[in-house]
Amino acid sequence: MNAMTPITRPDEWATDQEVRWCPGCGDYAILKAVQRTMPDLGTARENTVFVSGIGCSSRFPYYMETYGFHTIHGRAPAVATGIKLANPELDVWIVTGDGDGLSIGGNHMLHLLRRNLDVQLLLFNNEIYGLTKGQYSPTSRTGTRSPTTPFGSVERPLAPCAFAMGAGARFVARTIDTAQKNMPEVLKRAHAHKGTSFVEIFQNCIVYNADVFAAFTEKKNAADNQLWCVHGQPLLFAGGAKGLRLNHETVELEVVDIAVGDTTEVLIHDETNRVQAQFLIDMPFGPFPMALGVLYCDPATSFEVAVESQRNRVVGDKVADFNALLRKGQSWEIKAKELRAV
């Protein structure tokens, strides 16, 4: 998509519907960022479809002045697949959450990513079930206390971006609900990518799992703990005082302190490098910062393009002769008493 003058204003992407998330919910900030970004994408509202499943995040389409389909729990990727195959011209966005997308809808998520349908997938990860009132989710950390885990969850959480990489995603990015400066950039990249763009958004559920990401999202922690990855740039954080390097002996990442401006040892972010992306996704938070931004982007043919090009190839100059189709195979004609094979 060429850079172009916006044809719409952000407010034109908002509906007249009353937004019904809890006051202070991180979803508001995401909605604002998306509405702010849409005009810059140069797409028309009528060609845009937001598809969602069930959960707090899945109310999203009602607030976007586009076409919207609020489907059933976990199935948004499947509905979106039908939409995009039926009309590849549409700009399709899927909005889902950690429960919707990774628990009940995990299978569809897997196959969406594997097929690489050209959609943007925004996964609001709040590590909890909000709409059903606070039960633990597949991304909840071990020990999470919830109505269904009163003594703490004994399960190990799923890492959404690692799941996406495993499923064969060609675009994996991570951002934060309140990152109003960075999120639009991530969204633009996701939109520009042809194929499934998987975007995990850390979203604060103020009611059931408040501040679960505070260790890197709070203002005072941000600089030291957020690493915004930019293609071709060294992987630096803490205001450039720290960086990541690869220990060639152990084949592991390490945090290095940067001596005045010398970044020679620091890894350069190569978003097309699958192994490096995997490292960034897998590094444990605490000893390491949280890697954010576009972690992996290596385009491949998208599903609807493959379907269409196969159709074109197979159909070629075949004419759709329905009468001939009906008469295909072993057929015969009966002409008043006489019989003959054809």
Added chain:
Amino acid sequence: MATAFNDVFETQNNQPAEAEAVVVRFAGDSGDGMQLTGGQFTLSSALSGNDFATFPDFPAEIRAPQGTTFGVSAFQINFGSVDIETAGDEPDVLVAMNPAALRTNIQSLKKGGLAIIDTGEFGARNLAKAGYAVNPLTDDSLAQWQILAFDISAQTLAAVKPFGLGNKEALRCKNMWTLGLALWMFDRDRAPLIAWLQSKFSKNPVLAQANAAALNAGHAYGETAEIGGPLKQYHVDAAVAEPGYYRTVTGGESLALGLVAGAKLAGLEMFFGSYPITPASPILHNLARLKEFGVTTFQAEDEIAAICSAIGASYAGQLGVTSSSGPGIALKGEALGLAIITELPLVIVNSQRGGPSTGLPTKTEQSDLYQAVYGRNGDAPLIVLATRAPSDCFDVAIEACRLATQFMTPVMVLTDGYIANAAEPWRVPDRAEFHAFPVDFDAEPDADGRVLPYARDPQTLRRKWIKPGTPGMMHRIGGIEKAIDTGHINYEPANHQAMTDIRKAKIDGVANFIPPQAPEIGNSKGRLAVVGWGSTYGAIRKAVQRARAKGLDVSHIHIRHIWPLPANLGELLRGYDKVLVPEMNTGQLKTVLRDQYLIDARPLNKVSGHPFKIAEIEAAIDGMLG
């Protein structure tokens, strides 16, 4: 119906005896190629101008252990010069390629019927696997039938010897040898079959020649071995058929063609989202090849994704279709509700099989009627249609597309495993014979400039269909209760009452747009109506014909529109003293009829995995009127 075979007059002057109709059953091990033999014999029957009906009966296991009873695969065909409606109650001729095939099929052979048996497979091991302590060919356990037992395996090996095939490959030609013998028995032309072999094995001319040699040898065996034995040649005249262009179709083929036709008539491209399941997969297989007809097929990751993708396609302006069998339809239930509340057109095909759960995947049953009519959460009405025969699938599929698009609703088509796999001759219609029912998409706001996706046509109660991509018509829909006009989320009590009422009224009202019910055979009043639906059609029809021939006052009513039922059905049924409902379930249509019309409908039920025999229905009719 095959009654004439045993009553044929003696062969004279080497002329084949005449028979009106004959039932032949080919049975062998799964690896013996009996389905192929049956299929080719069917084509040969078609080319001879016979009417016919077939019943492929194969095991659930892909390659069951050789020689076992559960690995037996059979194919039955009923062909004749008269109207054929079923695959026949009892075979006149049984071809048994091994002891297991004999054991599992001999009891169905008509008394005095002919069993042709390959003794080459009657070694101790195979006898034991079939559960025979004593070789049945050596005691008198088969005395009530005519037995022609000889070494078909050895005959085949001798016939294909010149081609230098390995033993295993050579024995694979046994089915063609058997087919050759069958062609001789029924006075058939071999040339089309030889031509078929040549095209089938075009990449391997040696195999083509070997199979042709086996076929010729089987045929020659009939010619020479006739004298004195039980083997005789019969001739079945061509049936009197309406002039026209004919082909054989299975239900799977004709349903696929009907869907293509239906989408075309609606002026839409078709999206077919499906997940493989027995016995529904042939529809997906057939459609996957038809890309030039505006068909997109999508093999989804599961049943839920299959229907959801179809819903997505309908939302985007194509005709979404999904297909499965009972267990898969159960998985689709929640999504069906979504299609109902969002009022999107959708066709769902259920190729029923024995249930519950995995049940009997390859056996036929009609036990998903409750599931189709009632099987969803909430008050969730949709249209249900039923196919009665392979060729009927074509018309029903078109009707499903018409109703789905004209009423903006899911339509479920009930067919079954028997119909899906059985073949019959079909007079091919011409494109020009169909009435189109083009769809109008809504692209303009109303007079007040409002976008109201749930505004309705006052007659049909159809809502608007607005495709994404249409400027100025952006709106949101979803599974939460919709406001009566805008489609916005609305939880108000009065609105839910109104929307529930509208959804019901819309589907109920479809009864005014479908043909009234008329009896297939018999009077529209009288002593007894036999009411059926689905694949029991042929058996009921024949049974009613026979009962009427005996002078009984009985009519046959066969229902295509299961939900809503035709508007006049209640009145029609009340015109009979008694109502009998034969079904391959425990009485599902019977319950619906009782509920809807408060009539004393009586059930006749069978759930053995096999279709009704004509005689079973005939006996029930006698019982009701006796």
